[in-house]
Amino acid sequence: xxxxMQIPQYQxxxxxxxxxxxxxxxxTLSNIQWYKQRPGGHPVFLIQLVKSGEVKKQKRLTFQFGExxxxxxxxxxxxxxxxxxxxxxxxxLNDMRFGAGTRLTxxx
Amino acid sequence: xxxxxxxxxxxxxxxxxxVTLSCSPISGHxxxxxxxxxxxxxxxxxxxxxxxxxxxxxxxxxRFSGRQFSNSRSEMxxxxxxxxxxxxxxxxxxxxxxxxxGYTFGSGTRLTxx
Numbered sequence: 001x002x003x004x005m006q007i008p009q010y011q012x013x014x015x016x017x018x019x020x021x022x023x024x025x026x027x028t029l030s031n032i033q034w035y036k037q038r039p040g041g042h043p044v045f046l047i048q049l050v051k052s053g054e055v056k057k058q059k060r061l062t063f064q065f066g067e068x069x070x071x072x073x074x075x076x077x078x079x080x081x082x083x084x085x086x087x088x089x090x091x092x093l094n095d096m097r098f099g100a101g102t103r104l105t106x107x108x
Numbered sequence: 109x110x111x112x113x114x115x116x117x118x119x120x121x122x123x124x125x126x127v128t129l130s131c132s133p134i135s136g137h138x139x140x141x142x143x144x145x146x147x148x149x150x151x152x153x154x155x156x157x158x159x160x161x162x163x164x165x166x167x168x169x170x171r172f173s174g175r176q177f178s179n180s181r182s183e184m185x186x187x188x189x190x191x192x193x194x195x196x197x198x199x200x201x202x203x204x205x206x207x208x209x210g211y212t213f214g215s216g217t218r219l220t221x222x
Binding site for chain 1: 141143149150151153156163164166198200207208209210211212213214215216
């Protein structure tokens with residue numbers, strides 16, 4: 001079963017609002033990756049975090065890896081309609097285990 | 109640079125039949141992992157192959173099997189199909205073993221079992 005938990009399952013926002021999805025593991029992760037899957041598409045790699053407490057930014061997206069390497073978050077500032085999709089985290093245990101994903105919808 | 113190619117894109121099979129899915133990775137990618145994606149269960153790990161060897165296997169019954177060839181292409185086979193096997197099967201490739209690099213996913217094979 002899932003060993004990487006992700007919340008919330010769904011998030012609906014007004015365009016311009018911020019969005020955050022959280023990922024948690026009961027065990028320490030070697031690293032964590034984030035992916036985006038557009039409706040009808042396949043997951044696309046966004047970023048990988050490896051170090052404890054690491055923070056990385058990609059334009060309006062901010063990724064964090066917790067100090068204990070058991071949790072991570074993805075924050076999108078001022079969402080746009082192009083941000084629509086499902087965001088997955090994936091943590092490395094013995095293999096890459098994906099969270100259930102957070103489905104983001106954006107109302108124009 | 110060609111992407112990850114999965115064939116076929118769509119498949120309809122009858123319960124009890126078997127099916128073989130194919131994945132051709134990006135040139136230079138030696139690791140191939142397979143995932144099953146369903147609306148209720150998300151992305152479930154099936155197995156990972158690297159240099160023709162299975163490195164990891166998820167919690168799926170023995171009806172699910174796979175292999176990798178010397179050119180890194182991979183196939184997965186599902187025997188004695190059940191209705192619950194209906195899903196999108198995704199292969200994900202990377203230059204090295206899982207987790208050290210980001211995956212590049214194929215477009216998937218949509219399997220429907222009737």
